[in-house]
Amino acid sequence: MKVQLILNGDDLALSGGPRDSLFAVLQQRAGLFPERVCCEQGDCGRCHILLDGKEVPSCLIPFFQVREQEVVSPEGFQNTEEYRQFRALLEEEGLVHCTECTEVQIFHLFSFLEQFPQADAEECRLAIGEIPCRCGSKPVLERGARRWLASRPWPVVGREVPRGHH
Amino acid sequence: MDTIEIAQPLLYGPRTLSETLAFLLANPGSQLIAGGTSRAAEAPVAVTLHLLDDLKRITSGDRSLDVGATAPLSALLSLPDTQIPVVLKEAIRTIGTSGLRNLATVGGNLCQKGTFGDLFPVLLLLGAQLELRGQRSSRWVSFQDLAEQGRLSLAAGELLTKIRLPLEQPGLHFYQKIGSYRTSWEEKLSMVCLASPKDGLLSRFRLVFSLPQLGLLRSRELEAELTGRRLPLPRQERDASLARLADFLAELPILPSVFQTERILHLSRWVLTRLDDD
Numbered sequence: 001m002k003v004q005l006i007l008n009g010d011d012l013a014l015s016g017g018p019r020d021s022l023f024a025v026l027q028q029r030a031g032l033f034p035e036r037v038c039c040e041q042g043d044c045g046r047c048h049i050l051l052d053g054k055e056v057p058s059c060l061i062p063f064f065q066v067r068e069q070e071v072v073s074p075e076g077f078q079n080t081e082e083y084r085q086f087r088a089l090l091e092e093e094g095l096v097h098c099t100e101c102t103e104v105q106i107f108h109l110f111s112f113l114e115q116f117p118q119a120d121a122e123e124c125r126l127a128i129g130e131i132p133c134r135c136g137s138k139p140v141l142e143r144g145a146r147r148w149l150a151s152r153p154w155p156v157v158g159r160e161v162p163r164g165h166h
Numbered sequence: 167m168d169t170i171e172i173a174q175p176l177l178y179g180p181r182t183l184s185e186t187l188a189f190l191l192a193n194p195g196s197q198l199i200a201g202g203t204s205r206a207a208e209a210p211v212a213v214t215l216h217l218l219d220d221l222k223r224i225t226s227g228d229r230s231l232d233v234g235a236t237a238p239l240s241a242l243l244s245l246p247d248t249q250i251p252v253v254l255k256e257a258i259r260t261i262g263t264s265g266l267r268n269l270a271t272v273g274g275n276l277c278q279k280g281t282f283g284d285l286f287p288v289l290l291l292l293g294a295q296l297e298l299r300g301q302r303s304s305r306w307v308s309f310q311d312l313a314e315q316g317r318l319s320l321a322a323g324e325l326l327t328k329i330r331l332p333l334e335q336p337g338l339h340f341y342q343k344i345g346s347y348r349t350s351w352e353e354k355l356s357m358v359c360l361a362s363p364k365d366g367l368l369s370r371f372r373l374v375f376s377l378p379q380l381g382l383l384r385s386r387e388l389e390a391e392l393t394g395r396r397l398p399l400p401r402q403e404r405d406a407s408l409a410r411l412a413d414f415l416a417e418l419p420i421l422p423s424v425f426q427t428e429r430i431l432h433l434s435r436w437v438l439t440r441l442d443d444d
């Protein structure tokens with residue numbers, strides 16, 4: 001089966017089986033997520049992508065579901081200005097690059113802060129804890145998250161939902 | 167309707183609710199996929215709900231919130247605290263990771279086969295209702311009725327379409343989950359408690375535990391006994407209530423594990439003490 005999608009800004013068609021996960025296809029057919037130890041069960045965060053702007057585990061998404069959707073992988077995010085700014089801020093806080101999880105952490109934390117700009121310190125701490133990490137990068141990421149949110153021009157209090165007649 | 171693939175499995179991606187319901191009626195054995203995160207058993211014919219925009223909608227009325235069954239869990243976390251009971255947000259935050267919650271839906275959590283999802287006990291105590299629709303029928307069911315039946319059973323061709331919950335914030339709420347999704351059942355449970363202290367009296371008290379092997383545990387006697395009591399509860403009264411709760415647990419037809427029993431009593435003591443504090 002061929003599925004048309006936009007991957008990291010490029011229009012393309014990828015082939016895969018009807019029961020394949022998006023992760024399997026991105027890894028096998030698009031050369032993404034190389035040599036990463038991944039759980040493929042939704043636990044580790046190492047396969048996360050942005051699907052139409054929202055961070056999701058690609059290992060749990062059926063491949064067919066991304067038809068005509070926009071997918072951004074950590075590799076695609078690394079080519080953006082936002083990535084450079086966010087990474088620079090984390091480096092100022094003491095980020096040390098580790099091949100194991102740094103890129104995954106940056107992608108995850110940035111996506112989380114974009115989606116929940118009203119997150120408090122505890123919510124940021126929990127989000128950072130979602131990616132297993134052995135090197136102790138969490139305090140750096142927590143400080144970075146606080147600074148990034150504080151640098152936003154105004155506080156966001158949550159998204160109001162439309163009113164209906166119940 | 168889009169037919170996504172011709173080989174096995176046949177995957178259907180309807181774009182309207184009426185198409186979906188007509189398809190389900192004609193193909194009663196087909197597998198519904200909402201967020202797909204529970205990786206339910208694979209049937210030869212599958213219907214994905216992800217193209218149904220109407221079913222993702224969340225709307226707020228004067229006194230209630232309507233949540234479309236395929237709204238992702240994260241959509242509820244984005245609502246301001248004035249538009250959603252905070253205890254529900256607390257429960258949602260314990261489910262998987264933030265990425266998973268962008269995929270996993272509210273309806274999928276409630277319709278998991280063979281288990282009550284973590285949102286079930288919270289929605290039960292909040293007095294929520296479910297809308298179930300078939301091609302020729304539509305009905306509202308309370309979580310209370312479902313809890314009494316012991317499971318959510320859908321008729322052939324029926325779909326969970328909406329969850330309606332009252333917007334009233336309980337005076338006090340407590341949510342605790344012990345163990346994670348992959349913890350073995352003996353070491354897993356969750357607790358929800360809603361309480362309303364008013365003018366020095368406990369005007370409302372509801373407490374439910376959810377255990378994987380037993381479903382929901384709720385002692386109506388304990389709730390009735392504590393409702394109307396003057397706060398703070400004297401220590402002897404608290405101990406007597408906990409002793410009765412221990413008897414209730416010991417008389418259940420299927421016993422909780424030793425670990426679960428200890429945690430239930432510990433959490434109940436904690437809640438009763440906190441009522442005094444607040």
Ligand SMILES: Cc1cc2nc3c(=O)[nH]c(=O)nc-3n(C[C@H](O)[C@H](O)[C@H](O)COP(=O)(O)OP(=O)(O)OC[C@H]3O[C@@H](n4cnc5c(N)ncnc54)[C@H](O)[C@@H]3O)c2cc1C
Nearest residue numbers: 042198200201202203204270271273274275277284326347
């Ligand atoms: C890493 C991980 C952690 C998890 N942690 C938790 C947890 O802590 N607590 C918890 O409760 N669950 C947990 N889950 C299970 C699951 O992800 C969630 O319960 C989720 O909310 C299910 O939603 P879904 O949309 O993905 O459901 P799906 O997997 O799409 O569907 C679940 C079941 O419900 C049926 N269904 C779905 N929508 C409807 C509908 N509208 N009408 C009728 N039937 C329907 C499907 O046919 C299927 O049988 C976890 C899963 C993973 C992978």
Ligand code: FES
Nearest residue numbers: 038040044045059
């Ligand atoms: S591979 Fe671990 S979350 Fe997908």
Ligand code: FES
Nearest residue numbers: 098101133134135
């Ligand atoms: S920074 Fe090395 S494992 Fe996380």
